[in-house]
Amino acid sequence: MELDERKKKILKAVIRNYLETGEPVGSRTISKYTDLNLSSATIRNEMADLEEMGYILQPHTSAGRIPSDQGYRFYVDTMMEEKDREFVELKEMLLERQDKMETLLKQVAKVVAQNTQYAAMISAPSMHRNKVKFIQLSRLNPEQLLAVIVVEGNVIKNNIIPIADEISDENLLKLNILLNTQLNGLTMEEINLGIIAALKQQAGVHGSLIGEVIDAVGDAIKADDDPEIYTSGTNNIFRYPELTDNGKASELVGTFEEKQQLGSLIQESLETDPGTGIQVYIGDEAPIKSMKDCSVVTATYELGEGMKGTIGIVGPKRMDYDKVIGTLRTIQSKLDELYKKE
């Protein structure tokens, strides 16, 4: 069977109506509120076809229809083609350039959650491809060095390095100069074994120390120990019974608090980014099983070169995709603006 123009119209009408009301949609409603001028009986026939094709389904025999995951997928896909999403006016939007990345991210998450009334999450930009701007080793006490690493985007990382042998002030200074001249401007990916070996050689007596320091620098930059993710508006999920009935709320709240799993979703989204930076996961499409009744819309943002992170909005499958995508577009561009001034 083919999805002809009329079927498409009816399918879209069903979905739109369901998004608005959250109730199963009957044939009569469609017949009345569309410009198709068809009787409910005709609609019924078409709807039976659409059900057979898997786009919609009935919760029970004598109920209206609701979109299936496949239906939502169709809707989102055609919606994405049709028009370039217009940007959405954000309420209470106050994004200021922050020295502290953390503050900015929390702000963004909050703004997004408040505007959409869904749950929002945001990941700190990954810094693998970030250039090292500044490295400094200082002596905290005879047994410990403090490593401070600043990478592009003014993200600062610290690490305390225990050292076996003492090191003189003079040597420490040399080491600092060495590190800065050799590593400055490199990305973490570029700091490979060859460079490390060369460094060790040049460091001479303190060659063994170099290894520790490089490890510390690596640690500091990758920050993988714990995916830095901020959430906001988790409690918005309580607006949607389909997400909170039957103890589902507990699982979701857990997922949002633990953040571990959110990381995998963000990873996935970064890897499969199509180009617009916006992706929609419906139900099982997301790699998190507690979100099987949710839809997730993710957007990749970029703060300067190579600083990529992901914003995600989690809501019920019947979320207002249009608005959500618009909001994310707006945020994307605002963030872009914000960091272009750098």
Next chain:
Amino acid sequence: MELDERKKKILKAVIRNYLETGEPVGSRTISKYTDLNLSSATIRNEMADLEEMGYILQPHTSAGRIPSDQGYRFYVDTMMEEKDREFVELKEMLLERQDKMETLLKQVAKVVAQNTQYAAMISAPSMHRNKVKFIQLSRLNPEQLLAVIVVEGNVIKNNIIPIADEISDENLLKLNILLNTQLNGLTMEEINLGIIAALKQQAGVHGSLIGEVIDAVGDAIKADDDPEIYTSGTNNIFRYPELTDNGKASELVGTFEEKQQLGSLIQESLETDPGTGIQVYIGDEAPIKSMKDCSVVTATYELGEGMKGTIGIVGPKRMDYDKVIGTLRTIQSKLDELYKKE
């Protein structure tokens, strides 16, 4: 009317039973399961008295009794007097000395939540009374300095300071020496206007810079911008219907995510610490209105000198106070041990 020994026994029996079952307790249950050897009728009379005195109440006419807030308060108070809580064996306890405070705190919160099956929160130790161990200013670029401040407990803070006038390498070095010699070993509270003025004078040309730096140091140390609080096991609240019915879950989840309000609770707990470090807030006693159906048990912990923080456990009023208090005691002492080795 007086609360004689028998009434106390009955009251405790009612509460203990209710804590176990979560169901209103009838006179017959008490008569059967206590060693009082009284008939249910007698118990009924006593229970009527206890109700009149405000210790217990009836959800409806023909139901058993449940403890009132006043009843819980009595129970907790006598329980605290009676015996020194014994320490509780913790499951999956693995606290390692962490360089990163953050990791340690998250660990603690998780362990506590998992062991008690309630929601847990923990605040980073306040650093107002912490001694400055190390200060360093470095030049990031001509317009920005990077201030790194390490305080006792190896907590590292960074701050980027924009500067108006350029500063020579030599002067920067002098400034660093000045800052370290003058501020080292002082607590934030001790760095007062007098010291700042003296510093400015000594800094000479860069006097104005000193002000900025001190502010940055202050900023870095107080970290009040956002109370650093970590939570774990928020979803445990879903185990208790009385906390999640009627949309209460949403409020609570919000409170836990926003953390703002948790800060006030932790503040309150630090200020009114009696000495044991353990406090119990029942219902309205806690300064957070979304927790009016909860009990909160807080414990002050200390990591080395002056590094005080608070752990809190939030659960239903019918929480297992005995176990919760025991768990907190255990954590308190483990943390103490951990940092005594310093």
Next chain:
DNA sequence: GTTAGCACTCAACTCGAAGGAGTGCTAACA
């Protein structure tokens, strides 16, 4: 191909009866 009409289905709601846990009160008992 479209539509009107009709029988059918099924969730949701209402209502009342039955069940049961627990109380308060009274009167008898030690």
Next chain:
DNA sequence: TGTTAGCACTCCTTCGAGTTGAGTGCTAAC
């Protein structure tokens, strides 16, 4: 005087029956 047995009463909870209404599928006519 304190304790207890007994009983009537209350009120929540559960369950099933009946009702309603939205919506469907099918058929026959247009």
